[in-house]
Every structure is written in C-alpha cells, then in structure tokens.
Amino acid sequence: MRKLLSVAVLAGIVAFGCEQRTKKVLLFRVVLTNPADGDRNVPTDTQISVQFSLPVDTATVSGNFSVEDTSGTSVAGTTSWFADNTILLFIPSSNLAANTKFTVTLTSAIKSRSGLSLASYKFSFTTGSSASAGPYVVAATPPGGANDVPFNKRVKMTVYFSRDMDASTITSTTVLLKGHSGGISVSVNQVDARTYEVTPQSDLQPATQYTLHITTGCQDTSGNALVSGFTATFKMVDITPLAVEVLAGSQNPTGYVNAVCASATAVRVSLKSGLRLDDTISVFVSDGADTVTEQSTYTANPQDFTLDLSVLSDGNLTLEACVVRYGVEGEHKAGTAVKDTVAPTMALSSPSAVPPNFTLSTLTLWFNVSEAGLLEAEVTDGAAQVVTASAAAAGDIRIDIPLYIASQNNITVRFSDEAGNYASPLSYTVTHRGGIRKVAAAQELKVWVYDWYTLEPIQNAVVVLGDTATFAQTDSDGLATFIQITTKQTVTVYYPPSLGHLRYGKTIFTLCDVEPGCVSVPLGFDPGSDLVRVQGSVSNPPSAGRPYAQPSEDWADDDITDGDCEVMVPAWRFVAFSFFGMDTSSLP
Structure with a gap:
C-alpha cells in the first residue's frame, strides 16, 4: 500500500529543544517525501515529490538534487514547483528500472528563499516489477504531520494527482475532511487536470487536528481508481496579521492614496509573534474591479511594502494581508483606504482683492474651496509663521492671518484636501502700516x-x-x-x-x-x-x-x-x- 510518511521527526523534536544557535539550520527542513524512505514495491512510473518547510530558492536546486540507482547512475527527468515553491515534483523521463533501489539526495547547498541552508538529506526506495495500475496522490497541502499551518477558517487544501483525473469522481463524497467532532462538508474545485482544491463549508478552528481523506473512489480519465487511499493530518496556528494600512507619507495622510503617492504607496502590515524566516506575507489592494497584489518574504514586524496603485480607480479601496506557509494562505486581515488623485480648487471670495497696504495686525480673508480640507497661510518677512483653518465641507472658509508689524508681508495660501492633494497656491504681498508701537521723543x-x-x-x-x-x-x-x-x-x-x-x-x-x-x-x-x-x-x-x-x-x-x-x-x-x-x- 502506498503511503506518505512524516520525515525529520527527530529534527523537529530537536528544533524545539535545542538552543537558538541551531534553530535556523533545523527550521528549513524536509517535511514529507513520496515515496517515503524505505518504501518497497514502488511502481516504476513513480513521480518523486519532496515537501519543504519553507519556500525554496529554486535556483539553488540545480546540481544539488539527484536521483541515482545503486551503481551511481543518475536518473534524468524534469522538475516542477508548486505551493509557493514548497513542493518539488520530479518526473523521470522514462519508467524507472524494476526491482532496483534508488537514492534521492538533497545537499546543504539548497537554500531557502531567505538564504537558510538545508541540512543534507537522503531517502531511498525500491521499485517493484511493474508500473502503477492507477493514479495516486503525489502531494497535498497542508502537508501531513504539520502542526503550524497558518490558520484559515476556510483553509484551501490542494491535492496533486499523478495522472489526469476524471473530475466527476473528485467530489465531496470521495474527498472528505474530518475534525475532532466528526465530518466537515467540503466543496471541490478543479484547478487543472491533475490539481484540485478542497474548501471546508463551515468554519475551522486553530489548534485543532483535522484529517483530509482522499478515497479510492477517485478515478483517472481512463477509469482507473486511486491505487490506495490518502490521508494528511494537520493543525493550524493563528498567525493572522494584526492590521494592514496605507501609511502617511510626506504629502499623504494615513489611509489616503493621492496623486503624489499613487505610483509608490507605502502599505504596512503589522504582524503577530510566531512568524519565522521565509514565511511569505501577501498583500492585496482592490478597488472592486481590479486588484494589485504583492508578496514578500517575512523580514521584520511590521512588514512594509511599496505598491503601484496607479492602475486602481479613485474611491474606496479594500486592503487585505495574510501569511503564507507551506503554500497555504492564512486568514486575511482587512483594512480600508481612500484613493483620491483629483486636485481641489481654491479661490479668494472676500474681499474681491487683497489690499496692498493694511493697518490692522490681523488680515481676515475668505476663500471658496471645492471640498473639505485644510487651508494654510504662510506669512514671511524673513521669518515665517503659518496659520491654518479647517473646512468641513465645500464652501467659504475664513482664515485670520497675523501680519508682521511695519513690514512687507509675503503671504502664500495653500489648500489641501483630506487626501493630501493641493490646489494651486495663491500669493499676495501686503505692507503693514499699523499696530502697537512705542514712539520716542523728538521723532518724525x-x-x-x-x-x-x-x-x-x-x-x-x-x-x-x-x-x-x-x-x-x-x-x-x-x-x-x-x-x-x-x-x-x-x-x-x-x-x-x-x-x-x-x-x-x-x-x-x-x-x-x-x-x-x-x-x-x-x-x-x-x-x-x-x-x-x-x-x-x-x-x-x-x-x-x-x-x-x-x-x-x-x-x-x-x-x-x-x-x-x-x-x-x-x-x-x-x-x-x-x-x-x-x-x-x-x-x-
């Protein structure tokens, strides 16, 4: 009977009990292999899969992954990657020799996405006398035996088969999910001829054991049944991000995307503790019609992104962020933002013109503005001072501008909307001829x-x-x-x-x-x-x-x-x- 076994169990135990200095080495490890180490009577048409605990830098695999027979002859084949580069699938160019022992070697030169080294790993299996009579499960996510899958109450499980499958046989009656309290209804969606997604129809819980069952009722397109049933048991840990938001920039306030920052918007994801190097942080920003996505390997908390949101329409935006581990997306944390790239307008409404000479210490002006925002007046005569007035809505807004006594006042008035877009500034020069003065005797x-x-x-x-x-x-x-x-x-x-x-x-x-x-x-x-x-x-x-x-x-x-x-x-x-x-x- 075919089976998938958890490997590197000892390494996992040591990782939790060892000192910090060895944890990085053991963090990047092999989780599952198919065939498993020591398997016999493996079909000669087998496909070899290796599941890793972290996403792999695939460029480091060439020359550092091999399949050899007992004479040291290498097996030729093609390599494919799945589940955020956590699953390697090797398909031999031709059937393997019958009744032969093969050894798969993965060297320490293989690196994770962030540069962690894999501990050298080998596993062996022996072929039988013939090819498989039917299809089998090559790999699945979450991987069996994993206790740190990112929590998602509607987690998507993915199953990879060795042959093209008859979709009519891959249903909720042949694909089952069980928890501690019994069966859980699922829906099954075909991704391609050999890949299927399984989604629970009720909410799952963190720190709870679940088992995915693929029964022999599943058939390939030739009518051959799955050669053996498949099971994968896993638990989830809640590492859902705490928040996702658009950061304030030099010219945009928090939560707003304006004309200045639209092509390079700073988005921050605040995370829970418990993340590890090479976890993937994914961000999604949508205007309802289009979505901009970005992924980055976890490096810091909070994790910052720079996104080009110029393709999205003005209006309310939906932000989402999640952690990806083992190729599994965790629960999404939602946030909101507003995109507004239209500049406001501003015009002097009263008086009809600013007087060039003035005698009071405060100049009161009224401006008509097109929307809510902030009116600023900067007054300089060498030194500078700034006064502001807030507009709650479109209409006239008053601003009282203090003048420098007995001086030429250069006044620049600016108006910014709530998104940080600026109207064209207005400038005035006012000579002050009044105020509070002390006058000594015998003066003109x-x-x-x-x-x-x-x-x-x-x-x-x-x-x-x-x-x-x-x-x-x-x-x-x-x-x-x-x-x-x-x-x-x-x-x-x-x-x-x-x-x-x-x-x-x-x-x-x-x-x-x-x-x-x-x-x-x-x-x-x-x-x-x-x-x-x-x-x-x-x-x-x-x-x-x-x-x-x-x-x-x-x-x-x-x-x-x-x-x-x-x-x-x-x-x-x-x-x-x-x-x-x-x-x-x-x-x-």
Whole structure:
C-alpha cells in the first residue's frame, strides 16, 4: 500500500529543544517525501515529490538534487514547483528500472528563499516489477504531520494527482475532511487536470487536528481508481496579521492614496509573534474591479511594502494581508483606504482683492474651496509663521492671518484636501502700516488713516498732535507727517465730511515713549467689537482750522446722552490708524 510518511521527526523534536544557535539550520527542513524512505514495491512510473518547510530558492536546486540507482547512475527527468515553491515534483523521463533501489539526495547547498541552508538529506526506495495500475496522490497541502499551518477558517487544501483525473469522481463524497467532532462538508474545485482544491463549508478552528481523506473512489480519465487511499493530518496556528494600512507619507495622510503617492504607496502590515524566516506575507489592494497584489518574504514586524496603485480607480479601496506557509494562505486581515488623485480648487471670495497696504495686525480673508480640507497661510518677512483653518465641507472658509508689524508681508495660501492633494497656491504681498508701537521723543511721526470699510486711504482727515493743537491734514495716500513729537502726546484724528458712512467723527489714542511704565496702545479698533463710538455732528463738522471740542462727558462712559454729537457705528465700518517712528530701535 502506498503511503506518505512524516520525515525529520527527530529534527523537529530537536528544533524545539535545542538552543537558538541551531534553530535556523533545523527550521528549513524536509517535511514529507513520496515515496517515503524505505518504501518497497514502488511502481516504476513513480513521480518523486519532496515537501519543504519553507519556500525554496529554486535556483539553488540545480546540481544539488539527484536521483541515482545503486551503481551511481543518475536518473534524468524534469522538475516542477508548486505551493509557493514548497513542493518539488520530479518526473523521470522514462519508467524507472524494476526491482532496483534508488537514492534521492538533497545537499546543504539548497537554500531557502531567505538564504537558510538545508541540512543534507537522503531517502531511498525500491521499485517493484511493474508500473502503477492507477493514479495516486503525489502531494497535498497542508502537508501531513504539520502542526503550524497558518490558520484559515476556510483553509484551501490542494491535492496533486499523478495522472489526469476524471473530475466527476473528485467530489465531496470521495474527498472528505474530518475534525475532532466528526465530518466537515467540503466543496471541490478543479484547478487543472491533475490539481484540485478542497474548501471546508463551515468554519475551522486553530489548534485543532483535522484529517483530509482522499478515497479510492477517485478515478483517472481512463477509469482507473486511486491505487490506495490518502490521508494528511494537520493543525493550524493563528498567525493572522494584526492590521494592514496605507501609511502617511510626506504629502499623504494615513489611509489616503493621492496623486503624489499613487505610483509608490507605502502599505504596512503589522504582524503577530510566531512568524519565522521565509514565511511569505501577501498583500492585496482592490478597488472592486481590479486588484494589485504583492508578496514578500517575512523580514521584520511590521512588514512594509511599496505598491503601484496607479492602475486602481479613485474611491474606496479594500486592503487585505495574510501569511503564507507551506503554500497555504492564512486568514486575511482587512483594512480600508481612500484613493483620491483629483486636485481641489481654491479661490479668494472676500474681499474681491487683497489690499496692498493694511493697518490692522490681523488680515481676515475668505476663500471658496471645492471640498473639505485644510487651508494654510504662510506669512514671511524673513521669518515665517503659518496659520491654518479647517473646512468641513465645500464652501467659504475664513482664515485670520497675523501680519508682521511695519513690514512687507509675503503671504502664500495653500489648500489641501483630506487626501493630501493641493490646489494651486495663491500669493499676495501686503505692507503693514499699523499696530502697537512705542514712539520716542523728538521723532518724525507719520500717521496713515485708512477706511476699514473700503480699505482705501482717507484724504483730508485732520490729525491733531497733543494739547498744542499741532495738526496736519492727510494727503491722497492717507498720510499726515509731523516733524517733532513730545512724549505721551495725544493724537486725535478727525474724519472729513466726505466720509458719509461714518458721519463726522474722530478717534483719540495716546502716543507712548520708551520710558519705564509707558504703555503701548493698539491703533484702530477690535473688529470683534459690537459697536465703535465716533464723534461729530452734521451741523458742526471738524475742520483743519477748528478741531472739534471734546465732549463734556467722560469718553470712557458707555452711556450716550448727547445724540447731537455722538453716533454709534457698526464695527465693520471704522477707521484704522497707524503711525511709524523713524527710529526703528524704539520698536517693541
């Protein structure tokens, strides 16, 4: 009776009991042979199979695998590989000589895929007087006797026959699977004329013994029955990957594939302990229609891959990863990603144009964006600062950009979508003419007066310096200049009658020098204020020759009683001011 026996059992026992320094040698071993060592009456038309514990570097087999008779004459034949290069099948060019002993030799020059050496191994068998009367099982995966098959609750078992088989006889009645609690229903699928896949129809469990039975009811295409039944008993160990994900790159966030990384996407597989060198890690990425696959020999945990996903369509992607051992795929771990290679769009929506000159310390801009994402504004005047604003959806998004005081601000605005694709950047140059300043005595003072509502300079505004009523009138650039100033002076700005939306009014602020205890004050108003108070009246407007008198009530009092000379103006309609001392060493 033909049989498949587990070999290198002693080596397996030693591997578990030996020290770490010998484990690598014993890790790469022969698991099964057919014929088995010592078999007699082997048919002369036998096919020789060798199953290895790890995938083989097939280039190292040539010259290091031989079949010889007792006289040392080599047997010619062809070699084929199956099950992720873990099964070698040698088919002699002609029937072997009858009643002859043959020896199969595998030398230590045979290497595993990662370079481990095989311990030199030999096995012998003796032929009978005739060829086989029927087909037989050459090999199967998982291999019989293996206790570390990667767990898969619907593990695919593969059976290789010696002859072309009649598929109608290879069914769930002639191919059986048994567990500790009885029979398990299976489906049988023909791969080619001699190869069949067997899949359980209910979930299997790890650390449980299962036995695959191939009965003599299986027949070849000539009607010859299997010469003997076949059995292979195995156990599975759960080494399913823990996670599979698309890694963040320099321009893509975790879980996204964008235009930059699509052709070289970093995919990481996080693994459980218990893997060994030459286990195979397989990755699958699918858009539902097409799938990109990649395999790599296990080298590290986590294991990283670089995949070309440019052939997949934009949209949701499914990621899967598994461990392959003995040519058996373990349970797949699933993950998800999103592919988005379309660049978003961005356009300035408010104001219609960015002002080249500005007087407040913060510039507020609105941009219309095509989708959710992140708006970034980088401001430089030699140094750089970056502010951001998040868009939850398409539409207008506000960003408040801090400006460098008394400086030319170079502003670059960028927008990236959730996948890391960037819209075309927008650039602006804004010269700042305002802010919080300290001004020392005896300096030239320049005061620019701008209308925040229109972002235009205000001409013919009257700027009064101090209690001496020294004044100047703003020119077409909104500029009034004083030759000298005195410390801690009050500066009062009166608005011209032409500024209809503000009526007539004035704003007062105090100049500060660098003396101890001097307090700098911001110029202009806080745009967040509900209301801004200005002063003046239609009947008695201010002029260059006659500044309007101070009101009798306390300016800080919020109680407004004199409606003839005070009006309330919304915050988005106010005048902003700025002033510069020529001596920049006095800046804060």
